[in-house]
Amino acid sequence: MLYNLTITGRIKLLSTFQWPISMCLKLRIHVTTYTGDCVVNDNFGKYCPTTCGVADYLFRYTPDVTQNLDDMLGELERIGNLTRGAEEKVVFMRDTATLAQKSSQPDLYYKKSSSMLDDVVRFEKTIVTQEQQLFELQNFILSNERRMQDLKQLTRQLEQTCNVPCKDKVEIQPITGTDCQEIANKGASISGLYYVKPLKATEQFLVYCEIDSYGRGFTVLQRRKNGLLSFNQNWVPYKEGFGYLSPDDSTEFWLGLEKMHLLTNSVTLPYVLRIELVDWQGNKKYADYAMFRVGAELDKYRLTYGYYFGGDAGDAFNGFDFGDDASDMAYTIHNGMQFSTPDSDNDKYDGNCALQDSSGWWMNRCHAGNLNGRYYPGGRYTEKDAGAFDNGIIWVTWHDRWYSLKETTMKIIPLSRINTDGQQQSGVKNFGGL
Template identity: 70%
Template structure:
């Protein structure tokens, strides 16, 4: 439209100037292809525009058509937008509120589930914190133990266990030779092929006890087989703090070597700290060919009672006869030499001079606190503790026991240690 207005203005201007003298001619004018032979005067421009007007009008018509098409497209787009807006509003109005309620409910359930999960995780965190605290306490204890061990390790170490230099055929002979210190000594009984180690209790009066058995804290399991009871097991220590069985073969060699018989003393401590003992005169353990049979002449005395003679438990009139131990062979779980149709050593958990079965059993199972029940006794339910029935009941297990021997000429008639010269004229052995 602007081009058309310009063309009309130029055409009018040419009409007004057509009668005037052409004063715009110049000799320096250079003809151009656009205006033919004329220089570009006002009328020349008008002629040029007039000649190109049809082309311009055609272009303008085409531009009008394009503009109208664009206008139609814009209107269609506006109508589409309005339709989409109306559709969205209608969709919102037509949706049921239950859907949103259901979605809200699902969201609440998710929140509750997450809350439960958080509570469970907090509980786990608390347990882990408790465990961590316990571990920290344990670590502190271990550090303290490490410090104690380090201090102990700074002390000079002894390369070997201290063994006293004096030897003899038993601890009494060692004491007769001047030993006055209890500890570990080598003895060599008359029939022994080689010497072996024992613990000797030696007092200031010169009495020397050869220790055959120790029970102190349950640190050694006494449920052993025949060979182990024959050879001995446990640990000998110079400070006498360990548990052991010296061995049936060594007991045989020690108890049968002299014409002067031995006293067997059994010492016991219960869980109240009370100490009692029982002594048996002319104690002997036979050879392996006789299954290390236990024999003694008589009950020498003591305040623990004579459980080796059997005990009437009230179950059967023959209880006392069938629970005596004098003359019984040694039995283990793998070598049954008792008078019972079953295996007493297997049922009662350890080797001993079993009858049918026992009123005394110093090799029984160690029970902390002493008292136990048939249920505690395990599979067989028999009284398998460390028993001495003439002191405590069969359901009471001793805390500590000792079996030791000494020549009878070191004892008086009352059971107290006496001077050798006061016993029937028997001299030192």
């Protein structure tokens, strides 16, 4: 036997704002026929196989539930009334604000306050911009102050220079001769600029003479000191000479192949060529060559000497075995070579040694020593720096081909002055220790 008992209660309230509030109570109890003893239960009383106990329980509590639902309905109606009051207040406040905004005479103090706030914001932005501009101006001022300090230092140096009495021309010593040794023999005792006129020369020319305390006069042919003068010159400059002669020996120059020819071929007594070298660590070495001569222009100013006279720099003019080829020594001998420049190729190489090395020199195929090479500050350079060519100021019997010397000097003195060393020593070998 199946009994269906359904109790349904539903309450629904819509407030002023259409808020759904509902409460439902629905109970469906299905009881099947059951035979047996009744069971005592605390909630339902006697629970029997029939629905008598359940029904009695529900009927007993129905009035209380109905009363509770009525109370809840009244409470919800009160909440709905309060909600309508709040809505009316909000509408009133909105209308009041709109009316105030549309008023033709708003609150002056409020208007002034708003204007002041706008001004403050604008001034803040202006201040930030001006602070950035001030920062940039301060940096500019500091930079100018540093430049002013540099200019002041330069001004002081110029003032010191200007305090020295001016001279209309370079000071040239009055004594002349066929070379610097003859000038020293005539009584000259200070180094400086002198005019010389070799026997075969048609006119005198200016040279720098080194005169030491023993009365020896060296005629300087070449000077490298600081790299300020480019030795990448063509045939005519190398023939006539380039650079500047100075009384204090502070400048670089190449005296000129024609002058070297006149100096070394005008006397029967042969000259000794001294080559002086200085590296970037301040070390000094030299090499001497006896019976040094420079040929005529018709023979491309060919270099010849009798023999290596000595010195601690080694004999680079005799060639060097680089280890590249069995013919290295033969291909780098300088004795007997003609002079080459980038525009006048007189070497033994298929290419142009002077052109690839950017200098004029007595080239073979190509060289073991080149005092007219490119000036590399610091000394060390690489194949990449030089375009694969060892084109520095080189003397490989002292430093290797990838080291460019800092200072070089080429100067000559008659062989007759070898013994005049202040100690009356004899023997040509003594010249190597000058």
